[in-house]
Amino acid sequence: MSDSTPAVDETVTGSTSRPTLSNAAEPSTGGASPPAATPNWNERHQFSASGTQFLVDKQYTPVKSIGSGAYGIVCSAMDTVTQKKIAIKKISAAFDDLIDAKRILREIKLLSHFKHDNVIRLVDMVNPLTAAQFDDVYMVMECMETDLHKIIYSKNELTDEHCQYFIYQILRAMKYVHSSNVIHRDLKPSNLLLNGNCDLKVCDFGLARGTNDKDDYELTEYVVTRWYRAPEIMCACQDYDRKIDVWSIGCIFGEILGRKPLFPGDNYIHQLNLIFGTLGTPSDADLDWITNAKALQYIKNLKKKPSMPFERVYPKAPPQAIDLLSKMLVFNPANRISVEDALAHPYLKALHNPKDEPICPTTFDFEFEKQANTKVGIQKLMFEEIEKFRPGVVNPIL
Structure with a gap:
């Protein structure tokens, strides 16, 4: 992320055990919990962050712009269903460049695969309602300060x-x-x-x-x-x-x-x-x-x-x-x-502590990259990732 909008007061304090950063926002939640009821994934609202328009679920209320990350604009938001703070990254025109699109897909698949305290967790993806909306990709992640x-x-x-x-x-x-x-x-x-x-x-x-x-x-x-x-x-x-x-x-x-x-x-x-x-x-x-x-x-x-x-x-x-x-x-x-x-x-x-330094139970398979050679092919694989978070949503390009 860029240094343009610091997320916290970055005063540092030490301790005799684990150090802390004072005056920070609330600590990371460890990932959003499953909602108590299935949200309405067709209800959207629009807001602006860092000069970019976001179109996301109504359950995500914007808090502040964080800045620019790899390939996208990031803002923090409150998930009103889980009452947890999250970060939303919008990647505009995500499929215009196939190399960039493949990198974005790769990261999403990896973050879906990994479940570890020291790896950022992907907690949701916003499904596109129209073919035009599928030009952009929204990743919902844990929020760090x-x-x-x-x-x-x-x-x-x-x-x-x-x-x-x-x-x-x-x-x-x-x-x-x-x-x-x-x-x-x-x-x-x-x-x-x-x-x-x-x-x-x-x-x-x-x-x-x-x-x-x-x-x-x-x-x-x-x-x-x-x-x-x-x-x-x-x-x-x-x-x-x-x-x-x-x-x-x-x-x-x-x-x-x-x-x-x-x-x-x-x-x-x-x-x-x-x-x-x-x-x-x-x-x-x-x-x-x-x-x-x-x-x-x-x-x-x-x-x-x-x-x-x-x-x-x-x-x-x-x-x-x-x-x-x-x-x-x-x-x-x-x-x-x-x-x-x-x-x-x-x-x-x-x-x-060797007992608290886990390994991944399964290896990651990069074979999908052989199928990711066209815009439609990458979009199809991307939608499969969205369906992992939102089963049953309709792919607008099919």
Whole structure:
């Protein structure tokens, strides 16, 4: 989400157990409960948010505009049936670009598949009443008050307890997501939503892919915001795996510690130089995984640089935080720590509980993407997702 309209007063307070964000709006509800009676899905009303017209069920009363998210405008609203606060994302002209439409469908299917405390939950979708209305897509989700980007760049102190709790929850979420054979591929602070209790939820799964999928849905170089890209992405290697998410978490970790981006590259070359300026130029043994000949030759021709210890980069960080960070930000993915091992690291000892770090009971199937090649094909699959929330509604394009 954008920074234009902060959802809460972002004053941060610490605690001896779990940290909180003071003066926040009501905490996340954990998802809307089923209504006591079947609502009338044909009753609509219209309102404006961020200059965009929303046409949704009467049971959703607008509260405030939150801003722009991936592909859409987001506002908070009150569900008058469940009396819970929710967020509504409107994606206008959702099917005009087939690549974007496929990403939107992918995210919706993934959010419907995932059921985890640290992954944002999709609680409803608004069914179109006419074919013209099916140009837009409305996603109804849990409402969170802010995101990690806003918290990092607020002027308030972030304690080590905050840092531990944020990193723990990201790892806990990714253990679950990865167990479903899904790689997020776009982890960054603005995709990590927070409420007043510092509960964290991962969002924006539009660029996700399967761990066993060798076909790229998008051009590799554009996946993941540059500052959080793993070396595997930078070196255009097709066989990257879930370790790319660990690298992104490491970059986020460093950004929390330093209150500024760790590797804010302006372009591909600058990004690699920033990485090597901290990690040092990799040895030949740490380059044997690179299959892209041009990338390999470029790195081998670079002037050798020594590493800069993370203790110097973050002199106030606890030793255990530095140790975990150094294990996440390893150039060679084979030597990078796994999510499971990161959860068990001593830095997170106070929070780690293997019995409360679930895996997904079923893997996610990306086979639907083979059918999503036309506007009508994507709309058909999208409507199937709407029917999961609203059984019996009529598809206006059939």
